[in-house]
Amino acid sequence: MSNITVNPETCTKCGVCVRVCPVSIISMKESKLPMIAKDLEDKCIKCGHCEIFCLFNALETNFEGEYPLSMNERASDIKPDQLARFVQTRRSIRHYRKKPLKRELIEQMLDVIRYSPTAANSQKVKWIVVHDPEKVQMIAAHTVEWMKTEVEKRPNHPYSLQYNGIIRRWGLGEDAVCHSAPHLLIATIPEGSTWAKADPIIALSYFELVAKGYGIASCWNGFLKIAMEEFAPLREEMGIPEGYMPSYALTFGYPKQRSTMTAPKRNPLSIKWL
Structure with a gap:
């Protein structure tokens, strides 16, 4: 089966699906319906642009996956000033209540960021x-032990002041x-990834x-990132997937x-126009 199915009754042959395909594998020859040649099927990155930009719902993708919204349901509009205030009031929070989050809530948030x-x-x-908060503390303890060995081996380590303080x-x-946080979220990617590093x-x-x-509340953890990269026992403790x-x-x-949920002070915007 092709990666796309086109309804001949509703397709207007406007060509928008051809234009928006980021890998240029959809074609329309002699005013026929849009199609993907069989030898190009494996080039499809399954982004779904061809489907979402068809205003007549004439094209359907056939690869696996689920829609968060029905095809007739639209996400509510967010006003620019509301979005600006929301983003600008983001803060790194390092003090947490001991009350744990329910797994269902964490899964709900992670389900959103799949997109x-x-x-x-x-x-x-x-x-x-x-x-498990106790597991978070074990990871913190491993990190501290790693820091101890680092400053012992390299008294002039570039982070020796911070490590000794910790x-x-x-x-x-x-x-x-880990600031006695109840939970820790770790993102992993395939070894040897180049494009996927970001x-x-x-x-x-x-x-x-x-x-x-x-x-x-949440906070980025740079020292833990360094420890994860350099200390194998810590990676084992975290159960990093194979590969x-x-x-x-x-x-x-x-x-x-x-x-107070007010925006923090920031340096002036630095921008160069070309």
Whole structure:
């Protein structure tokens, strides 16, 4: 079966599906219906542009997957000023309540970010959710142990000041790695990925905003990213899928403090027009 099915009764042969195909495999010859040649079927990246840009619903894709909305249902419009305020009031939150999130809520948020863009629509990002707070603390402990070995081996390590501070605070019973967060989200991608390296960063950025919409706080964890890359026991503790590598991590949970939800100060916009 072809990747697309065209209804001859409703197709107007306007050619929009041909124009929007990012890999240019849809053709219309001699005013016939749009089609994909058999030898080009495997070039399809399954983006669905041909379907969503057909205003007459004359074209249907035949590959696997589900629609979040019915074909006759439209997402509600968000006004630009509302979106601006929502994005501008995003904050990195490092203080969390101990109350855990229900798995169903986490799955609901992750289901939304499945729609973040990926290289060639590859959709290769896999997620690890550390739901158990004790497991989060074990990961933090492994990270601190790794930091200790790093500063012992390299007293002039570029992050020695930060590592020593985290180690000292850990000794005082304070978690400066995962901030005593109840949960941890880790994005992984296939080993050797080139194009896909940005995909998990994009997806985590989506998650941060989606979580905010659900009243959930989150924070990027750069030191944990470094530890994941360099410390094999930590990767084993996290259960990284075979053939995959960790990309980045976020802590998340219910915020401990309430905020005024005002936008933070920022440097002036720097832009160069060409």
